[in-house]
Amino acid sequence: MFIGKALRALREGQGMSQRDIGDALVVEQSTVSRWETNSTRPNVESLLKLAALFGVKLEDLAKGELEP
Incomplete structure (x- = not known):
């Protein structure tokens, strides 16, 4: 899974x-x-904030390996 798809699934x-x-x-x-369309990727600071916001592991979010 790409990070954009994971972010969208988490957000929704x-x-x-x-x-x-x-x-x-x-x-x-x-x-x-x-980010959601994979045109760009979040920087490290944003990834940290996103992981905290959604309560997921940073590594999983960065890889886009999340099960919604």
């Missing part, structure tokens, strides 16, 4: 919008969209 599973994620991480909604 929590009933969150891309804007909600952007607000939580202090990034633009368009940045979250690019």
